[in-house]
Amino acid sequence: MIALATFRVAAYVRSHRVHQALLLMLALLAIVYGSPAPLGEEVAVAADGAALTVPVLAWASRSLLDTEPDGQRAMSAVLVGGRVREIAAGLMAAFAACLVLAGLAACWALLLGASALPAGAALPSVLLLYVLGALTGTVLGALTSRASVASPALSIMALVLAVIVMLLVSASRVYWLTVPLLAWSRAAHDGLLLDRLPWLVLPALLWCAIGILLYARRRLRRAQ
């Protein structure tokens, strides 16, 4: 399965599709972190970055999964021993790509976006948000990839709509219904990230788990 995931990442890189997400990410980071934030705001700006990069990560995940032709996907499933393993390898590859891009964003935010590094437990908390952002992007991209939504027009509209809905819901009182991207930012700006962290992480994990199950179910049904 790891070999298949490696194959898919290699295809993503060699096809140059990775450049689209990379350039988009660099442009976003350059705009958001044009000048370092003053002391005391390092956790807030890093949390903002974790939320803002999710659409780019979703694009990257979708793009990676769409790199593989449908015929190759079928051959890969036979090679690796079944559809479930092929689906898992695809998700693994997408998550790895998103993790690298999220790592870049985290490094930029922490080293260039603020005047100091977050102190104590705030640093791992912020890094956790970036990992959750990568996972969220992976799932969003998978749910809107060609294997899930055959029409490219519908697929891209679904991706944009999903991100908008996620942002709107995460800014509302029922933020726990989705990945609470804007609630992360708000908690960080209020200095309450550490206190609220479990309640910000749990809905994100739950949403991603449900998303992965829906993706797998749809993929297995479309294989019928």
Next chain:
Amino acid sequence: MRLSQVSFRYGRRGPTVIGEADAGLAPGDVIELSGPNGAGKSTLLRLLAGLAEPSAGAITGRPAVVGFAPDRFPTGQPFTVTAYLRHMARVRGGARWEPWAERLGMEHLLRLPLGELSKGSAHKVGLVQAIMSDPGLLVLDEPFAGLDTATSAALPGIAAEVAARGGVVVASDHQGGLRGLPGLRQWSLVDGHLKEGAPAGGHVTERGAGQVTVAVTLPVEDLPAFLTGMREQGYPTREIEETP
């Protein structure tokens, strides 16, 4: 391996593509699957390979290692032949692809990008990835389409070797490339129904004295009417190749 009352339809309300197929496959079997275009041959092969689940019935006893070569190899991938086959070998746990590439006469293709391959050359890449790991079940969709003479001649021997190791080979084939193999089983699929044996009047298996075989090139849309007309006149007729 056994197919028990296997039926398949696309979606819940789609038409039945395969209807109550019942068959057994024993180690060492080489099976030629024939039938007209659209009869469901590729669907049956996908079911056998485990790429689709039956809508009803069950397929049991599928070998752990399956090789699958599609009728059209997907060349739109950013790899050279060597890089692609290396990746596939790693996915197969370190299988050796080099001897198979040599056997299929692919040395001159190894450095080429997949996108630059001809149909036949791409088909060879698909065959190598399918057979490199000594499959217990080898599923080949139109394996002879576009192949050069040397590779077409080598392929029955490869199928026989897989069978000799106790594997099962199932190939859909319009061209009768496996007919020289002793003990070849023939399956025919007509209107979604699987039968043991060649379709009635559908194959030319032997040419008697005083008979000749002719090749006719015609537009693809005229093919059904042409075949029907020839059969109505009593000539055993079959489709050999469709040029896209």
